[in-house]
Amino acid sequence: MNPSSLPSKSTIGVEKAIKNQKDIALIVSKHLFSTKAKHSNSVFSPALINSALTLAASGPDGSSVSNEIFSFLRSSSTDELNAVFSKLVSVVFADHSSHGGPKITSVNGVWIEQTLPIDSSFKDLFENVFKAAFDRVDFLTNAEQVRIELIKWAEDHTNGLIKDLLPPGSVSRQTGCVFGNALFFKGAWEVPFDKSYTKDTEFQLLSGTSVSMPFNGVVS
Numbered sequence: 001m002n003p004s005s006l007p008s009k010s011t012i013g014v015e016k017a018i019k020n021q022k023d024i025a026l027i028v029s030k031h032l033f034s035t036k037a038k039h040s041n042s043v044f045s046p047a048l049i050n051s052a053l054t055l056a057a058s059g060p061d062g063s064s065v066s067n068e069i070f071s072f073l074r075s076s077s078t079d080e081l082n083a084v085f086s087k088l089v090s091v092v093f094a095d096h097s098s099h100g101g102p103k104i105t106s107v108n109g110v111w112i113e114q115t116l117p118i119d120s121s122f123k124d125l126f127e128n129v130f131k132a133a134f135d136r137v138d139f140l141t142n143a144e145q146v147r148i149e150l151i152k153w154a155e156d157h158t159n160g161l162i163k164d165l166l167p168p169g170s171v172s173r174q175t176g177c178v179f180g181n182a183l184f185f186k187g188a189w190e191v192p193f194d195k196s197y198t199k200d201t202e203f204q205l206l207s208g209t210s211v212s213m214p215f216n217g218v219v220s
């Protein structure tokens with residue numbers, strides 16, 4: 001299988017594709033907050049979900065899952081997905097810390113079992129188009145060590161905040177490929193909070209119940 005071609009702006013309605021991703025984000029958030037997040041706080045990144053699925057659709061085994069991914073992301077081809085991905089990398093994940101803005105680091109990685117036959121140009125696709133780490137690893141005889149290395153990769157790229165990306169048993173000798181991505185964000189409030197203004201206030205949950213939470217009022 002040959003890797004997908006580079007994005008072609010003349011044949012892709014990138015703006016429409018990005019609007020589709022916004023619609024999908026609303027669908028995912030509605031499902032998440034009605035099931036997994038009924039009684040807890042949750043944060044998710046629609047952009048990272050898109051990135052991970054784009055990597056999967058463009059990977060060595062992409063043909064087996066691409067139709068499902070196209071349907072979910074409301075896309076027609078890997079070219080279109082790649083164009084949206086490029087837009088995300090250049091705009092959404094842009095790091096403005098050098099100009100006083102928030103620090104944002106987005107990283108992607110692909111690890112493929114070293115004995116699997118793949119086209120050599122996949123390495124170029126992932127490293128140069130997706131700006132992703134790419135490595136051939138030994139899942140077959142050394143899966144646990146690979147799992148530990150992937151955990152360290154995530155920890156290193158999130159300033160130590162993600163320490164358990166892959167739980168024990170999640171990688172085995174049957175694993176053929178792992179796609180990973182991580183997002184690090186650090187920003188400062190334009191108007192810093194003063195702890196002395198913090199007080200407990202009733203907070204309404206989606207379930208209809210309420211809890212007491214510390215709130216901070218900003219004084220101008």
